[in-house]
Amino acid sequence: MKKLINNSDNVVRESLEGMAAAHPDLIKVHFDPHFIYRVEAPIPGKVALISGGGSGHEPMHGGFVGLGMLDAACPGEVFTSPTPDQMLEAAKMVTGGAGVLNIVKNYSGDVMNFEMAAELAHSEDILVRNILIDDDIAVKDSLYTQGRRGVGATVLAEKICGAAAQQGYDLKQVANLCRQVNLNGHSMGMALTSCTVPAKGSPTFSLGDDEIESGIGIHGEPGRQRMSLKSADEITEMLAVSIIEDRDYTRTVREWDADKGEWVEQELTDPAFESGDRVLAFVNSMGGTPLSELYIVYRKLAEICEKKKLQIVRNLIGPYITSLDMQGFSITLLKLDDEMIQLWDAPVKTPALRWGI
């Protein structure tokens, strides 16, 4: 294993120390338990947004802490869920009295620990709502997941809901918006190569010299299919058409009902993409794929969307939710409405996303 690290035990801490040194105008880092938070937090009267998950997906989530996006991010060890005490301490640090929204990618450990953190916060009179992101259409149930995995839509939800919180939405409104972004957002990825987790020191899985895997998870979880290497156009078409034609995914969503003081469940079904829809097209590098190749993917994606009469009105292209050094990419399409477009365009100032300010 060749990596720019000092010791595989310290990669998360040292990377956080580097972030803290690099961006003192935007973020602070709390150690033991670890979380990254906005220098301005707590902001009285603003809903606080928190996300988190295993490290190894940078810039997500720590790179998205700042004005117009997250108030705090809780990084676990590489590909390992953060713990409830991290989430609770982060919530206590950033709550401004208007409640906390946890944006949680659907991996069993993350879900369980964020639920526990929410209950602990409630016992300290901080109202918390958790919204799950489960946008990966590739597979249902996976190595670490019941249902679908949470991937690219997480980045978009953090941006859109971060803007909403900044504009004064209350907790229920931000939560409803986040749920809607999740239902409207669909993703699928693929890998050319495996990633290597520092603590393990060898590739997570192996792919032959002429093999790729479609529908891969961001921790290298099995996807839909191993297949021989194809052209960028063929791969893009395979992913994009799968996303666009995905239909009727229904899951049971478990959310906190503040009035009843208990978790309640409801069934929710994703809306389908329809001719005439406006979409945000997000082409994401898994980490090791050059930008030039992402543009080759985008070229074909734009062509497919045009054919399917989906109007790409916003896009995001680059490494935003990665899997260490994995080569590959994912596509996320998010069906937009006027409100989401306005919130997407709103100013953001974080280490990894910045515009308008």
Add this chain to the structure above:
Amino acid sequence: MKKLINNSDNVVRESLEGMAAAHPDLIKVHFDPHFIYRVEAPIPGKVALISGGGSGHEPMHGGFVGLGMLDAACPGEVFTSPTPDQMLEAAKMVTGGAGVLNIVKNYSGDVMNFEMAAELAHSEDILVRNILIDDDIAVKDSLYTQGRRGVGATVLAEKICGAAAQQGYDLKQVANLCRQVNLNGHSMGMALTSCTVPAKGSPTFSLGDDEIESGIGIHGEPGRQRMSLKSADEITEMLAVSIIEDRDYTRTVREWDADKGEWVEQELTDPAFESGDRVLAFVNSMGGTPLSELYIVYRKLAEICEKKKLQIVRNLIGPYITSLDMQGFSITLLKLDDEMIQLWDAPVKTPALRWGI
């Protein structure tokens, strides 16, 4: 070779088509000859900034076309100089009557072709000045270079001079500023792995499983030394100290004298870093290195700068001048003055760098 491409002959064109599709609000792409240019160009009375070079270093240069940075970028084939006709056509497209500054990385093909393009432009009454960037302290003379190679300082020069042009500096002023940024900026890189050029299909060079190369060029040109893998801290210290302690590099600079109507030469020597200097610290990924590792590097770099009493007042961390899928990084330190800081902070809106707008 596993890459997200369709055909190795078309990677540059298809990637440009993707860029054009993705950023119609910022750039247009002219094909045959290829160049990327600002949608607003030509801007009357503004000095036009052009850069260019071989493809494979994305986002440089095409990703830096837009408000507050470049007016046009001329991409060659992968790791191959663009041609004088590209540069001339780009100059004709973007000149607003106040002259054109070509920012040229010091590689023999780029230098020769940009000089020829300048002469052709002069014969069409477009005044052009070329400023060379030769900031790579690793080696003197290299595979494609007389003198030192141009690397990370190019990105910084494009940002700072782009802001100056936007603020109304005239051609001589922008050229003087660009020359000063180059003299003040020093870089060195290293590689953990080779890159693979699509047309070749196999790694450019080979490194053992436990080997790295310090001082590598952005096309895989030989560096200072092959050595066994070291810790991120050791590598960062090796590069940073080499940069900070570099002294008295002198080269003969050849620039166009508009009054005399000929190329004139002068000797220029880099200033040394001195205790108390304010610097911009740029930690750049060669393409395949995860952001988390760049922060581990930055952590050590900040410590070294503090020890050497260099005050990091601005930074840039990410993949900005890459070598396809190469794993590795480079450090650039640029000695700043008030003028450069103000220009660095000025609004920029390009596909790859954006703030303040």
